[in-house]
Amino acid sequence: MNSDRRLIRKDSLEKLFKALKQNNKTIIGPALQNGKISYKISNNYSEITSDYIQTTQSSKEIAFPRTEKILAYSKNAEGMSVKGIDIKDIPEIVLWGVRPCDAIGIGELSAIFNWDYKDEIFNNRLSKVTVLGFSCSKADEYCFCTSVGGNPGNTEGSDILFTQLGENGDYLAEILTEKGSLIVSMAEALFERAGKVEKEKFLVDVPVRFNHEDVRNKLTTFFESGEWVQQSLKCLGCGACAYVCPTCACFDIQDEAHGKSGSRVRCWDSCGFSLFTLHTSGHNPREVQSQRWRQRIMHKFSYMPDRLSVFGCTGCGRCSRACPADMNILEHLISIQEATV
Amino acid sequence: MDDLRKRAKELLEASAVKVVIGYENGTENKTRAIFVEKPEDTGKLIFDSRCIMNLASYLTKHEVKNKGKMAVTATLPVMRAIIQLASEFQVNDSNLLVLGITPESKLIEFKDLAEVESFVHKYQIEIDVRNKEMLDKIDKMPASERWNFWIKELAPCFKCYACRAACPMCYCHRCTVDFNQPQWIPVPSHELGNLEWHIMRAVHLAGRCVDCDACYNACPLAIPLNLLTKRMLIDAKEHFGGYQPAIKAEHLMSTYKPDDKENFIL
């Protein structure tokens, strides 16, 4: 489908919000909590903020919640009953205010969840999501979308991409998919014909800092490099980078039993934890933090492109912003590209 | 700062230590840890008011301590953590040298940890006014309101354990929350799981937490979990005569005395 370009007035965004609510959509948008921007269910347009570079957490929770009860069971006299997730119980979600580096991440995440086994729960959740992307007019030191094939006005992954035409300006709306058209049909009058607009003029300039194919090639012979230890000495081994990342998909399964009933829960997990690879025998193939850090980079920049034909990093910079030790992934990727060993 | 660089250089040149742990400039005006192993790299060391990370957390990390004798740039909270770690047999004079920074930002070097301890004991741990006010406010809440306050504050926690990783006292190889066969506390980050995780952590830090705020500063979601440990410090003061880390100490949570008060048990 060719993108349909329309114009929506700045003041009309609120009307669009209301129209979506009237159509029983659950709207999840960026909101402020404890000084951090997170995606939250928004009941009023006023709860949504537009003053942010990137949200602290990615939007992956809409299809891959941090804690998901994948089944519940109970035992009684007649036997055992097991209940899974009913797709009817999953709400229709409109994700509002997603940056292009997050929108594209949804595709990378899908590649993992559909690699060999098709993850029904993930796919069902995603099928109910419409993505309203918003291009970037601001960036910070952590952003590097352009080094991994993206850009601040990238349409990939969005159903509609909005680009504000100058500070306080109206918005260009690129309607990219069927789901996007459906949103337009709920408030047709708000979407005017767009004249000739040079969208690029209004996007922030994010310089390319490294070449991801070069990094990928370098990694094929980099496994034993001393660089990993050098980079990761300050890494504390937590899960912050993985949990805020739009493409990190690792999970753990936990059973919670309470007498005759209980549930099986899928929880986020991270390769940064030492426990992640600990065997029952006590042996741990990734014994030290440098091996875990290596796994993180290898997975995203070597294994994923090899096996899934997508990179596992969108350049959103969230991991670096969230890292308690200021492990800056961009810096580390540049030094991998430049390393001579 | 020049004093610090000069001393670090001397130590490395004389092979008195294998690594100097300090601060360097990081991203967006932040500072971060640096591990200097060559005399010529000591120029990267900095110290100013932005240097708030508790570097004592690194002293128990495998790949750091395996380098050999360490020297560490240590402000008062870092020194307190070091003394507590020494009392728990995690650091000692043969593996650690302290490059102290006084509250007036002056370099002060110590012959041994006993000297660090004497220095630390010149100061009391004082909870800052803003947090004190918040704690008073929480104390005055009726129980149900207080419950709701914590449920709401802890709800966003996604159990990334950055707080634990950044805490110098959370050096356990296997944290209680990591056990899943059987589970001591629920692993998933749902309401009960989050609540139990934070209560458990606060209790494990009672009489050990040095009030450095590393946990709070590490939390990517800015959850005010340090209020819990601060509360523990106040309780330690009120019911057990205070808390001051000491190399040969009776540990608050593992020492029983017949005249211990029990009036704080609800």
Ligand code: SF4
């Ligand atoms: S890189 Fe940072 S966020 Fe990631 S595990 Fe290490 S310390 Fe935690």
Ligand code: SF4
């Ligand atoms: S690895 Fe870091 S920069 Fe890349 S997508 Fe994940 S959070 Fe964003």
Ligand code: SF4
């Ligand atoms: S919370 Fe307790 S068990 Fe866990 S690391 Fe800290 S002190 Fe150890």
Ligand code: SF4
């Ligand atoms: S309190 Fe913050 S740092 Fe600690 S586990 Fe929860 S989200 Fe992570």
